[in-house]
Each structure stands twice: as structure tokens, then as C-alpha cells.
Amino acid sequence: xxxxxLIYGVFYSLLALGFALIFGAARVxxxxxxxxxxxxxxxxxxxxKTSQFRLPxxxxxxxxxxxxxxxxxxxxxxxxxxxxxTIHIGKRISLPVGILFVAQVALLLLFFRVPLPIAxxxxxxxxxxxxxxxxxxxxIYINRYIIDPVRDxxxxxxxxxxxxxxxxxxxxxAIYGESAIPVPSFIKTRAIGLMLGTTMDSKRLIMFFVxxxxxxxxxxxxxxxxxxxxxxxxxxxxxxxxxxxVNPNFVFSFAICLSAVLxxxxxxxxxxxxxxxxxxxxxxPLIKAFAIVILGGLGSIFGSILxxxxxxxxxxxxxxxxxxxxxxxxxxVVIIAILILRPQGLFGKKGQL
Amino acid sequence: xxxxTKSVLPVYIVPxxxxxxxxxxxxxxxxxxxxxxxxxYIITDSTWIVKLFISANIFAIFAMSWDLLSGYTGQENFGHxxxxxxxxxxxxxxxxxxxxxATIKGVEMPALIGVKLPAIVIILGGGVVGxxxxxxxxxxxxxxxxxxxxxATLAMGFLFVEFxxxxxxxxxxxxxxxxxxxxxxxxxxxxGNITQLYYIVLGVLIVSLLFHYTITRxxxxxxxxxxxxxxxxxKAVGINTTFYKVMIFTISAFFAGIGGTFLAYxxxxxxxxxxxxxxLLKIISICIVGGMGTITGGFGGAYFLMFALLGMDxxxxxxxDITDISGIREAYKVFEDIFYYAxxxxxxxxxxxxxxxxxxxxxxxxxxKVKGPQNVQADKAET
Numbered sequence: 228x229x230x231x232x233l234i235y236g237v238f239y240s241l242l243a244l245g246f247a248l249i250f251g252a253a254r255v256x257x258x259x260x261x262x263x264x265x266x267x268x269x270x271x272x273x274x275x276k277t278s279q280f281r282l283p284x285x286x287x288x289x290x291x292x293x294x295x296x297x298x299x300x301x302x303x304x305x306x307x308x309x310x311x312x313t314i315h316i317g318k319r320i321s322l323p324v325g326i327l328f329v330a331q332v333a334l335l336l337l338f339f340r341v342p343l344p345i346a347x348x349x350x351x352x353x354x355x356x357x358x359x360x361x362x363x364x365x366x367i368y369i370n371r372y373i374i375d376p377v378r379d380x381x382x383x384x385x386x387x388x389x390x391x392x393x394x395x396x397x398x399x400x401a402i403y404g405e406s407a408i409p410v411p412s413f414i415k416t417r418a419i420g421l422m423l424g425t426t427m428d429s430k431r432l433i434m435f436f437v438x439x440x441x442x443x444x445x446x447x448x449x450x451x452x453x454x455x456x457x458x459x460x461x462x463x464x465x466x467x468x469x470x471x472x473v474n475p476n477f478v479f480s481f482a483i484c485l486s487a488v489l490x491x492x493x494x495x496x497x498x499x500x501x502x503x504x505x506x507x508x509x510x511x512p513l514i515k516a517f518a519i520v521i522l523g524g525l526g527s528i529f530g531s532i533l534x535x536x537x538x539x540x541x542x543x544x545x546x547x548x549x550x551x552x553x554x555x556x557x558x559x560v561v562i563i564a565i566l567i568l569r570p571q572g573l574f575g576k577k578g579q580l
Numbered sequence: 581x582x583x584x585t586k587s588v589l590p591v592y593i594v595p596x597x598x599x600x601x602x603x604x605x606x607x608x609x610x611x612x613x614x615x616x617x618x619x620x621y622i623i624t625d626s627t628w629i630v631k632l633f634i635s636a637n638i639f640a641i642f643a644m645s646w647d648l649l650s651g652y653t654g655q656e657n658f659g660h661x662x663x664x665x666x667x668x669x670x671x672x673x674x675x676x677x678x679x680x681x682a683t684i685k686g687v688e689m690p691a692l693i694g695v696k697l698p699a700i701v702i703i704l705g706g707g708v709v710g711x712x713x714x715x716x717x718x719x720x721x722x723x724x725x726x727x728x729x730x731x732a733t734l735a736m737g738f739l740f741v742e743f744x745x746x747x748x749x750x751x752x753x754x755x756x757x758x759x760x761x762x763x764x765x766x767x768x769x770x771x772g773n774i775t776q777l778y779y780i781v782l783g784v785l786i787v788s789l790l791f792h793y794t795i796t797r798x799x800x801x802x803x804x805x806x807x808x809x810x811x812x813x814x815k816a817v818g819i820n821t822t823f824y825k826v827m828i829f830t831i832s833a834f835f836a837g838i839g840g841t842f843l844a845y846x847x848x849x850x851x852x853x854x855x856x857x858x859x860l861l862k863i864i865s866i867c868i869v870g871g872m873g874t875i876t877g878g879f880g881g882a883y884f885l886m887f888a889l890l891g892m893d894x895x896x897x898x899x900x901d902i903t904d905i906s907g908i909r910e911a912y913k914v915f916e917d918i919f920y921y922a923x924x925x926x927x928x929x930x931x932x933x934x935x936x937x938x939x940x941x942x943x944x945x946x947x948x949k950v951k952g953p954q955n956v957q958a959d960k961a962e963t
Contacts, residue, residue, distance in 0.1 A: 256727055376929055381727040382656045385734075386868075387928050390861055394921035401918075514738060517731070552746040559742065562735040566728055567720055 228547055232540045234431050237438035238501075239535035241493040242512050243519035244445055245486025247531040250520055251462040252482040255374060256381065258388040261513030262395050263362055263487040267494030268504040269399060270361055272410050275354025289401055294330045351413055355495060359488050366487035367480050374483075392509060399506045412499035434496040441492060442532065445485070449528060458482055490516075511555070518558040521565045607876075614782055618775040627774050634778055634846050636886040637785045638839050642859075643866040643878030644792045645835035651872035652796055653828045654808030656726070659717065659733030660863055662740045663833040665855035666713055667706035667840025669744060672763030672850040674702050682757040689754055699769055703841045710837020711830045718829030722822060725811070737857065745852040762851025769845040781842055788835050792875040795831075804828060808873075865920045868927050871934030880936050885923070889916060 242264065249257045373391060377383040414433050418426040449455040460468040461478045469475050490512070502508050519538055523530030538561065546554045614633070621630045642664060650656045678693045697705075717736060721729050749760040770776040795801060806814045807821050815821050844850040869884055870877025931938045 256731065373925070373929070382730055383928055383932075385658070385727055385730050386864055387925055389857070390865075390921045390924035390928075393858070393861060394918060394925065397917045397921070514735075552750060555742055555746075556739065559735050559739045563732055563739070566724060566732040566735075 228543055230427060231543050232536065234435050235539035235543065236536035237435055237442070238493060238497050239515055239519055239539055240442055240532045241438050241489050242516040243523070243531040243535050244442065244528065245489040246516040247520045247523065247528060248458065248482045248486050251527070252458050253374075253378075253461075253479045254381070255378065255384050255479075256388075256517075257374070257483065257486070258385060258513060259369065259392050259395075260486065260490055260516055261509035261511070262392045263366065263490035264494040264512045265399070265504070265506070265509040266362055266365070266395070267358065267491030268410050268498035268508070269403065269408070270358035270491075271354055271495045272408055272504050274357045275351045275411055289398065290330075294327065298327050351411060358495070359491055362487050362491040363484045366483045370480055370483045392513075396506050396509065403504075403506070405506065407503035407505045409503050410495070410498040413496075428500060430500040434500070437492070437496050441489065445489070446528070448485075454478075454481060514555075514558050514562070518562045518565075521562055611786065615779075618778055621775060630774050630778050631846070632886060632890070634774075634781050636882045637778075637781045638842050638846065639862065639866060640879050640882035641785055641788050641835060641839035641842075642863045643870070643882055644788060644875055645832045645839070646863050647867050647870075647872060647875055647878040648792055648796065648835075649828055649832035651867060651874070651877075652801065652808065653804045653825065655825060655829070656730045657733050657829075657832070658730045658860060659737040659740075660832075660836055661855045661857065661859040662717075662733070662737045663710040663714060663836035664840035664843065664859060665740050665744065665850075665852075666710045667837035668844040668850040668855055669763070670706045670709055670837075671702055671766060671841045671844035672759070674705070675699075675766050676763050677755055677758035680758065682754045684753050684757065692752070692754055699845075703838060706841035707834045707838040710840065711834035714830045714833020714836075715826060717833075718826040722825065734857075734860075737860065741852045741856050744855075762849055762853070764849045766844055766848045766850065768848065777846065781846070784838065784842065788838075789875070789879055792835075796875050800824075805873075861924065862920050865924045865927075867934075868924060869935050871937035874934075874937065877934055877936060881934070884936060885920070889919065892916075892919070 242260070245263075246257065246260050249255055249260075369391070373387060374384060377387055412430050412433075414429045417429050449459065457468065457473040458478050458481065460471065460473055461475050465475050468478075493512070498504055498508070515538070519531055519534045522538065523532075523534035538558065541561075542554055542557050545557050614637075617633050618630055621627060642660065646657065646660045649660075674693075674697050679691050679696050681691045682689050717733065721732055724732055744759075745761075749756045768777075770780070796804065803814070803819060803824060806819070807824060811821055840855070843854070847854070866881040866885055867878050868881075870879070870881025927935060933941070
């Protein structure tokens with residue numbers, strides 16, 4: 228049980244660190260966080276395998292409509308800003324045209340089975356890098372175009388991010404189908420002997436070490452580099468930080484990008500043994516990350532890591548000694564109890580909200 | 581509205597100076613239209629239009645009660661599906677699961693409760709039990725406001741889904757046979773007569789519309805608005821805001837519970853997947869489309885979205901008829917799920933006041949532009 232607690236503790240800290248960063252720096256409860264986890268698993272599977280699953284034709288129409296709508300919106304915005312008359316062939320025109328061209332070629336390749344010049348089978352590491360870049364870009368766009376317009380109204384942020392999460396879920400159902408897709412792993416499944424005669428699944432072991440390394444990297448990034456200190460400064464006082472030369476908008480983008488990549492990596496390394504890529508796997512990580520951040524205090528990195536180990540212990544304790552059907556309830560009860568009894572969290576100061 | 585806005589904007593755009601409400605004639609005509617809907621069933625003998633209207637009516641009840649608490653009083657409650665689920669599961673338990681026996685491993689087991697309650701008692705009971713839960717949650721969440729209240733109630737909704745999905749079937753072997761993955765075979769409320777069911781739901785809808793409309797347009801409504809705008813100031817005037825917040829929580833939960841019982845009766849089943857977060861998002865999208873903080877918005881938004889979905893269905897059918905592309909109808913089925921979420925995102929980003937409110941507002945502005953400025957002065961003098 229200690230083994231399981233440690234592994235799940237590392238997993239939950241990966242999820243919660245990013246969530247705490249956004250919560251602390253931008254004061255935004257990002258309910259889309261779990262979807263980054265799910266997208267990590269899905270995109271990694273998509274980019275690192277030859278296309279074993281066949282995409283249905285419904286997906287073609289949906290993607291086509293979305294692409295065209297995006298391009299039309301972009302052109303209309305450019306026209307409203309009256310830049311089209313002045314710049315004839317410039318960034319404003321070439322970008323949507325380029326996107327349209329590339330997207331159409333990609334759709335043709337995907338759906339009409341034009342023979343590919345190169346076999347679409349990336350190395351696992353290349354697939355990992357491509358999917359993480361995709362998630363990072365997506366998170367920055369979400370921050371800019373979805374969260375920014377409603378940033379001042381926190382309840383609106385909640386509604387819009389949870390609607391977006393369900394939107395993505397249904398979109399993934401349309402593209403990949405309801406059934407689970409096995410996620411490839413970096414290592415073959417075998418039991419690895421540890422000290423004192425205990426053994427451990429190799430997938431879990433690799434997740435454990437990757438998680439520890441990532442936590443250390445984030446810790447160093449936050450405390451030793453300029454941008455990390457900028458994030459902490461904005462978390463303390465946005466106005467004062469911006470007077471000191473820290474750009475809050477850049478910090479928000481950086482925080483959401485970092486948190487999305489952390490969640491995506493957690494998805495890539497956890498999905499092979501926890502649950503395969505399914506369209507519903509975003510909800511549980513979200514609840515867990517949220518409960519941990521609430522328990523650890525808003526925006527407190529050390530508190531989040533400690534709280535994730537505490538909650539992992541309680542969850543596994545409930546599972547092994549009380550009842551496995553009560554496992555999921557631990558986190559929900561923690562959320563409600565902490566919010567009602569001690570809204571500033573275990574390690575947060577009073578008035579930090 | 582500060583002094584700045586008042587001095588800059590023309591008089592007819594300042595909110596509050598013109599009352600933007602649909603005319604009474606329009607409302608009366610619409611209710612008459614609703615009363616005539618079962619004619620479609622009598623003529624064509626197909627039930628799906630009437631069923632669609634029944635579900636729209638039930639959603640209008642949910643949306644109005646959510647709007648009373650969240651739009652009008654400003655206590656954003658993301659656990660409304662909890663109250664709906666309480667009502668629905670009460671029907672499931674007292675009409676099927678608790679009152680019917682089961683054969684487990686060849687042994688006949690008697691029902692847990694010997695008496696069958698009449699439907700009216702179950703419906704009122706759904707409202708009362710929902711109200712009790714609303715009272716409890718309202719008292720528990722008194723200290724919370726804004727996003728923290730929203731998240732705490734959202735967590736309670738998840739807790740309810742977990743409870744009905746995992747714990748409830750494990751309580752008793754009879755419940756395990758009847759309540760795993762939902763309770764089905766709920767008896768018809770009116771013996772299969774869909775017209776009668778339609779009129780009952782319409783009656784409940786009109787009663788709750790009148791109730792919500794009266795309470796928000798009275799002095800109490802002003803008080804609730806004051807709580808939404810500035811709770812500290814309202815408290816400082818000497819008003820017991822705690823009492824009103826808890827009271828509105830209870831009333832809202834009462835109507836949600838009653839609507840939940842009708843939801844279970846009209847689809848003849850109740851399951852955790854009917855009352856999960858999807859339901860909450862549907863309710864929210866209805867309110868956002870109609871405009872929050874206007875009870876009529878929840879009423880209008882339900883039909884607006886229903887007609888929009890109906891129109892999209894017709895367009896998809898038309899396109900698939902004329903173009904021979906088989907994917908369109910399938911794509912529409914996927915879109916029906918996505919539609920509500922897309923509506924939420926688009927409306928929140930581009931029309932924060934709601935589609936219907938902004939249409940009314942824009943048409944008011946257009947009306948005065950056509951009419952000319954001297955009449956604006958005359959209208960101002962009238963109001």
C-alpha cells in the first residue's frame with residue numbers, strides 16, 4: 228500500500244502543481260485542466276501509432292466545419308479592424324489561407340486515404356514531443372480567446388471552462404468513438420524486483436521516476452529562474468508585479484502552458500496502466516487536482532505536493548480497508564468539508580483568497 | 581450604472597430606464613399556443629412533438645428555479661442537478677424500487693415497503709425533500725460566495741451521482757436488482773394518456789412561472805437584487821440577508837425537486853446519467869440564452885433552444901434528402917450533444933446578456949431610431 232500511495236502521490240502532484248499554478252497566479256479555476264490530461268493520452272496515442280483505428284466520416288464534417296468557421300472568424304476580425312485594405316498580401320491574409328490549405332491537405336490525407344509519402348509512424352519520443360507542443364499551443368489559445376474575455380468574472384470562467392471540457396469530450400467521442408483506445412507505453416510490462424523482495428510494475432516505476440524528475444524541474448523553475456519568480460510575484464500582487472516590469476498576461480500564458488504540459492505528461496505516463504484513453508477520463512483527475520489544491524492552500528506549491536501524498540494515502544486506505552466503492556468519494560468529501568470549514572486550506576494564510 | 585454611463589449613453593440604452601419585457605399579449609398568445617400543442621398529437625397520432633414540448637416545459641421549470649437562486653439572488657448554485665435528482669430518485673424509489681419485490685437466487689423477497697403511495701404524494705414529497713436538502717445545503721454553504729459556492733455545490737452534485745451510482749445499489753439486494761444503472765419501468769402518471777400528462781406539466785409550469793414572476797417583481801425581488809449587488813451594504817441597512825438566502829435556496833430546491841419528479845415520470849426512468857453535470861449545463865445554457873436574472877429568460881430560453889434543435893434537425897434532414905451525403909444525419913446526432921456546450925461558450929463570449937435580451941434591446945434601440953428622438957423625450961416623460 229505504501230508503494231501505491233507513493234506512485235499515486237507523484238501522479239496527483241503532477242496534476243495538482245499545474246492547477247495550483249493557474250489558481251495562484253491567475254486566480255482562475257480552470258476546469259479544463261482534466262481535459263489536458265485526457266488530450267495528452269489521446270494525442271500521444273494518435274501521433275505515435277500507425278492509424279489502426281479508422282476515423283468515421285462524421286468527424287470529417289465536424290473538423291471541416293470547425294476549420295472553416297475559424298478561418299471565417301479570423302478574416303471577419305481582420306476586416307473589422309480595417310487592416311485588410313491596407314495590407315494586401317501580408318500576415319492577415321496569408322495566415323488563414325495557409326491554415327486552410329494545410330488543413331484541407333491533412334483532411335484529404337486522413338479521410339480519403341491518399342497514399343502517404345512517409346509512413347505515419349513516429350518514434351514514441353517524437354510523438355510525445357509533438358503532442359506536448361500541440362497541447363501547449365492549445366492551452367495558450369484557450370487562455371487568450373476563451374478565458375481572457377471573461378477573466379474578471381470568476382463564475383463565468385467556471386461555466387465556460389466546464390462547457391469547453393464537455394465540448395471536447397463529445398468531439399473526441401465523434402472522432403475516436405466511445406470505446407477505450409490502448410495507449411502505448413515506453414516500456415514493456417514486467418515486474419521489476421525492488422528491495423526487500425517487493426516487486427513493482429515497470430510502467431508504474433517509469434511513471435514514478437518521470438514524475439519525481441518533473442516535480443524537481445518545476446521546483447527549480449519556480450524558485451531559481453526569472454520567469455518562475457515572476458509567476459510567484461504575480462500570484463502575490465498583480466499590480467505591484469506589473470509595476471516591477473513583469474507582464475501579467477505573459478505570466479498567465481506561461482502558467483497555463485506549463486500546467487497543461489504537466490497534465491499532458493501525466494496523461495501520457497499514467498494512462499497505460501490506469502485507464503486507457505477514454506472520453507470520460509478527464510473528470511476524475513480534475514476532481515483530484517481540485518481537492519488537492521483546496522486542501523493544500525491556493526497557490527501553495529509545497530502544500531499541493533504534501534496534500535497530494537496525504538490524499539493518495541487516504542484514498543488507498545479507504546480502498547483497501549473500508550470499501551472500494553467509497554474510493555472516489557474521499558476527494559469529494561474533502562472538497563466540500565474544506566470549502567465549508569476552512570476555506571483558506573491547510574497551509575494557506577487567512578485572506579489569501 | 582455610474583454617473584459616467586448615464587451621461588455618455590443615449591437615454592434609451594441605459595438599462596433600467598426602459599423596461600425590456602415582452603408584451604403581455606405576446607405571453608398570452610404563447611401560452612395559448614402551448615395549450616393547443618396536443619392538437620398535433622390528435623391529428624397526426626405521433627407523440628414525439630408532444631414529448632418534446634413536455635421536456636421543454638420541465639426544463640423551463642428547472643431553468644426558472646435556477647435563475648431565481650443564481651441569476652436573481654446571485655448565489656451561483658452549480659448543484660441544481662442534485663435537487664432534480666432527489667426528486668427523480670424519490671419517484672424511482674417509491675414507485676418502483678422500494679415497493680416491488682424481487683426473486684434473488686430463486687428466493688422470493690417481499691417488497692421493502694408494503695404500501696404504494698399515490699402519485700400526488702410522491703410529487704409533493706419530491707418537492708418537500710428537495711426543499712429540505714436545499715435548506716441543509718443553503719445553511720452549510722452560508723459562508724461561501726461566488727466561485728467557492730459554485731465549486732462546493734458542484735462537488736455535492738458529483739457526490740450525488742457517485743451515491744446513486746455506487747452506494748445505493750449496494751445497500752440492499754432488492755435495491756441491487758432494481759436500482760443498478762438506473763431505475764426503469766416507472767409506471768405512467770396518467771395511464772399512458774400523453775395529452776393529460778402534457779396538461780399537468782403545463783399547469784405546473786404556469787404555476788411556477790406565476791410564482792417566480794410574482795416573487796421577483798415584488799418588494800422581495802428588489803431585496804434579492806440588493807443581495808446580489810452588494811450583500812454587505814444590504815446587511816448594513818438592517819436586512820437579515822442570511823434568512824433570505826436560505827429561503828431562496830429552499831424555494832429553488834422545492835421547484836427543482838417537483839420538476840425532477842416530472843422528469844422521472846415523463847421519461848419513465850431515472851438514472852444517474854440523467855441527472856449528472858450534463859443536466860446542469862443544459863439548465864445553465866437555457867438561462868444564459870434567455871438572459872440571467874430575468875425569470876422569463878429561463879421560460880423563453882427553453883423553447884428557444886428546443887426550436888433551434890428542431891430547426892437544425894429539419895435542416896439536416898432536408899440536406900441529407902437533397903444531397904445524398906449520408907454523414908449529415910449522423911453528424912447532426914453528434915451535434916445535438918455538442919450544441920448546448922457550443923451555445924454556452926459562444927453566448928458567454930459574445931453576448932453576455934443573453935440572446936433573447938440582446939435581441940429585445942437591439943430592437944428597442946432600432947425602434948427609437950426609426951421613431952425619432954423627440955418621441956424618446958415623450959416616452960421618458962411617461963416613465
